[in-house]
Amino acid sequence: MKIGIIIIFHNNELDIDKSFFIDQIKSSEHIELCLVDNESKDETISFLEDIKEVCPTKVSVIEIKRNVSEIAATKAGARYMFNEFNLKHIGYINANALKQKGLTLNTLIKSFCIHKDLIIDFNLNKIKNQEIKKTFFKSVFSVVEYLQNIETSPQVIPMT
Secondary structure, three states, X not given: OOEEEEEEEOOOHHHOXXXXXXXXXXXXXXXXXXXXXEOOOOOHHHHHHHHHHHOOXXXXXXXXXXXXXXHHHHHHHHHHHXXXXXXXXXXXXXXXXHHHOOOOHHHHHHHHHHOHHHHHHHHHHHHHOOOOOXXXXXXXXXXXXXXXXXXXXXXXXXXX
């Protein structure tokens, strides 16, 4: 089952390891990435375009010309993914929020790729147990939150 991930960037050129990203994307099946540049003033958009150029079938890039909130950037990515792909599961990551929590983008991406199936199962259970069904945009989930809620196992990379 395919899963979509929206990653929101704002002035994150120093946090993007292009070769690591490309290796993870190439080795991961059933993942669509939407990289959203939220009005970066550095070379972030150039880095994202480089990644897309190497992995054009798995990566999309959206450039937002003026800085918007995390919610608005997530909605822009979700709207694009909804229109372009038939995905039942879409999560998001805010690259700047990761830094504030002391996490790195590489660690999170690696953990996500390893545990994609657990994340989908967690999302399916969460949807099944909801009394009120959420709209499409409200069903977009935080990848960080899901990884923190997955039961600890020897394979899970600690998020704290």
